[in-house]
Amino acid sequence: MVNQLKGAAIIGQSGGPTAVINASAYGVIRTALDDPNITKVYGAAHGIRGILDDVLYDMDQEDEKELALLLHTPSSALGSVRYKLKDSEEDPRDYERILEIFKKYDVRYFFYNGGNDSMDTCNKISKYMQKVGYECRIMGVPKTIDNDLWGTDHCPGYGSAAKYVATACMELYHDARVYDTGIICVIEIMGRHAGWLTAASSLATYMGSGPDLIYLPERVFDLEAFKADVKRVYEQNGKCIVAVSEGVQDKDGKLIAEYGAADAKVDAFGHKQLGGLAATLAHELRNAINTKVRPIELSLLQRCAAHCASATDVQEAFMAGKAAVECAVSGITDKMVGFARETDASGNYRCTIKLVDLAEVANAEKKVPDAWINAEGNGLLPPFIDYALPLIQGDPERPLENGLPRFVKLKKIRAQA
């Protein structure tokens, strides 16, 4: 028998954006709006910050068709935040304020869409509400291009970012082959601690036009070995494409990106110019190999390139949001919606929902398995390809206006309790 609970719902978004975090928000909002147990649906402006500041938007007042554009709008439409709650024992003020707002709006459902810090936030709020005896169902909806959340096969947001990275690498591979002169390209890819996104560049290699060398933060980065690798490939092919995670560190745990700080160029005004990792490595390679070296930072586009999203990712992101509401309404709380990978009778990939304890996922990190990285630490092995390929399938039908993306324009009408 379902344990019925009537009341309002809040959806918040947290952490860095992805191409599909709004698809998950849409999964939550659409499902919540349609559920008779949920009396009102509020969007928190900038996640937990919007709750603390009492800035909530009334989702019931948004236009239905406009709202559906969330499926194809990158970044966080409600606004995101990086705000870490203190332990309630240490400082209960934030929690008291959240409780006050929950009571003010009769909030009985809270959905938080984010990475591992956000799951920690969810978990802390959930524990506090249980402690003070306020009935409220709290569900985490995962998102991260980093794909490093514990307890789920993969994270919404990863498939699209991976597709963008692989596509960009294929295009850069062809670009680097335009002239009959030598060139080395160093492509810097996001991922501080986990190399999932950098590993996605190997999908381009699998397709025959990708990086020759790929370095993940899961392995110690040795600058001399790196230079020797590049030199070997370059001398053989006259070209070398390298993909490297922004988070690679040396054996002492020092970020390679910080090597550049010491011999940074000084500009005309006497200011030191700090480059990124790609610029630092390009500088090292120019000193070691006499050829053109081009550093390329994929930069923010890898997390917001909705124009190159994976249809599978968009659909799964929506499904995660929808499942969070359905589970909560059915009586479940204190869980993150995760994905399990199944294989159907024909051997095809299938993604199903599993539930993970918030406490289990909060602040844990999932890295690329060591067995999926080659012995030399400069490439990926077939199990990674098998893992990643199903996640990047399909081009979503994205609405265009004037040949450009038609992103959602929310009214954002402030909620009245």
Added chain:
Amino acid sequence: MVNQLKGAAIIGQSGGPTAVINASAYGVIRTALDDPNITKVYGAAHGIRGILDDVLYDMDQEDEKELALLLHTPSSALGSVRYKLKDSEEDPRDYERILEIFKKYDVRYFFYNGGNDSMDTCNKISKYMQKVGYECRIMGVPKTIDNDLWGTDHCPGYGSAAKYVATACMELYHDARVYDTGIICVIEIMGRHAGWLTAASSLATYMGSGPDLIYLPERVFDLEAFKADVKRVYEQNGKCIVAVSEGVQDKDGKLIAEYGAADAKVDAFGHKQLGGLAATLAHELRNAINTKVRPIELSLLQRCAAHCASATDVQEAFMAGKAAVECAVSGITDKMVGFARETDASGNYRCTIKLVDLAEVANAEKKVPDAWINAEGNGLLPPFIDYALPLIQGDPERPLENGLPRFVKLKKIRAQA
């Protein structure tokens, strides 16, 4: 009466690649293969270099379906080159060698696909062949993301690059609005002397989510005025997105990109290889405004992002290649295929072919009209939007394999005379 000429054709590609230069090559190759006057179709490896080195590929031996993938493959499938022919009076050796190869393969048609340097090459070869009395029809097929070719309304390659730039700017705009904290983004866009591509970022602004400030090389760049502009917008909105052309110069003609890097490399045409402008400006802004400043280089992707091509551009690029062959077969020589803009009875954009003297277009440059730039020199006016919007329309149906682009794989079988 058509002046019939039977013989082989060579197609070469030159200069920096675009997302659709191969669509033009396909227009040439497909049309030439189907024309009874053209006995053989050869692709020159790396443009004029492949002719000098006698490295020609036999296009008749390529698979028909595979060849059609040229429509959606970025970069130069035959290979490109930056090689400047000396005047034949000064040094006739290259010309004698080209004539020798033309005779060896009975080449009576030469199609060269490139920017203004390539039109100069075309023109010089054409004049030499006329001088020595070797009958050969020579046609230029334009391409450049820079859109700076004289005598044509616009250039194949521009529409796709413009669409990528505008789309990326829209996505970055949304990304910059994720957090409730201040941020300034400086987006560096290609274009040394002409600001067409940087101007395309204003299409994002027109759509409601683009740069606040846009700086083209057509106007003198004043660093102090720039900082004041950014400060004003930032203080008003808490965010500021700036698009700036890599080629902006100060009143003394010094590149702003060089304020930071004293030792920019120079290529075979004497063009300085720029880069690092965004980083330089970001550094300046950090010293002037106390907030997060993010430099973003759109880098090579703006010229090779076939995944975000304009269907209009792909179709027009093909049409340009096709028209070059049809004109040459009908007796025309010594011309570049250009585009004229017409308006049909319903007021819709229509693109037709016009022919331009090679001599007229060689080494000339077309800049953004001064009247299309605002008085402050930090934004575009409506005539630019009217000009650019028709060029970015439509998403081409691009073939995918494993969720990734399926680019052409040519056999590249060496030609036998």
